[in-house]
Amino acid sequence: MIHTGVTDTEIISKVLRGEQASFAQLVERYQNYVFTLVLRFTDSREDAEEISQDIFVKAFRSLADFRGESKFSTWLYTIVRTSCITFLRKKKLDTVSIDNEKALIQLENKESGFRADTVEKKSRHAMVNEAILMLSPDDRQVITLFYKGEQSLEDIGRIMALEPNTVKVKLHRARQRLKDRMEKHFSHEVQELHDD
């Protein structure tokens, strides 16, 4: 993540020196990334906003624990992951499960609700987002971290407590599944993209 002006480390130093208001810069900088990641765990925007808010509060309270050995975003996304998992466990959401197999079964059910012929032509953004939501939480997360969170395979490994090679395989499979779903549910749009 390239930012002009003050670096994350400088902002963190200021906050740790007592300039609490400087934290707003970090919130501004990362709110969309955090919110998007949280939305990959829960479909409700209200819940996502509440969780995102808690994540920033947790990050603020634990800021002294950030040792600068990784990117701030990597550290923050670790909090995102743990907070989302905790939230899901608490709420016992039926729609999203930590267990991949369960999630896949649910996703199959969810998919059956989509009918390719009833799906209207969508913008590319909406189409990709909808296709991502058809994936399992782990797949959604790995794709979002790689493409939107701008994290390397090593960083994602740190966030998800996995080896970089495992992340690579997961990413490869997640993209494959995403491509399959896009072909299945948005074949018309995908064909248009190829024709472009």
Add this chain to the structure above:
Amino acid sequence: MKYRNYTMIDRNGRPSDKGPEWNKDSHYSIKSGLMQTEEIEERLWDYIDGLSSPDERSEIDQLIASNREWQIRYSELLTAHQLLNASELEAPSMRFTKNVMEEIARHQVAPATRTYINKNIVRSIGAFFLLMIAGFFIYILGQFQWSGFVGHPDTASGILSQYGTSLTNGMDKLPWGKVFSNTYVNIFIMINTVLGLFLLDMYLQRRKEKAKVSL
């Protein structure tokens, strides 16, 4: 974009000359074809992500330029890659930053976790633990009657010559039952075992955390 009937090609994208042999078992043929497709995609994703080595890159460049199958696959994957890159981030409500800052105003940055743990306290606990074990052994040794153990040697060489046999004979004579039937000793051993396992667990956890790159 749907699944196609892929032609058999070798690792370098050339049509495979093993066709008739492979077609003897159609299941094997299909399986091999899928594996080959997976391998192509894996190599192409590495190429697109910039993870291929320079040699691999130039090889894939040639394959894309010369092989129809690779061209189609590459085009599909590149489209997916570009779509993912172009997708936009979701934004929370306009008041989000304000809400967070209002919430934060009620909190303070907590001291770093590492400062919670005073090394002197850890050392004191360790010393206490060692003293307990030492005390336990002294207590056990105090329970034994040592007169029958060495066998009244007259000289130092006598001790050495008798030591080998005396040790095994003497150990057999030691009243182990007197020590291990004691309830307090058993409780003490149990506590120490639990503490020892707890310590081992902490050590292994720390090693595991160190193995990951610390955040």
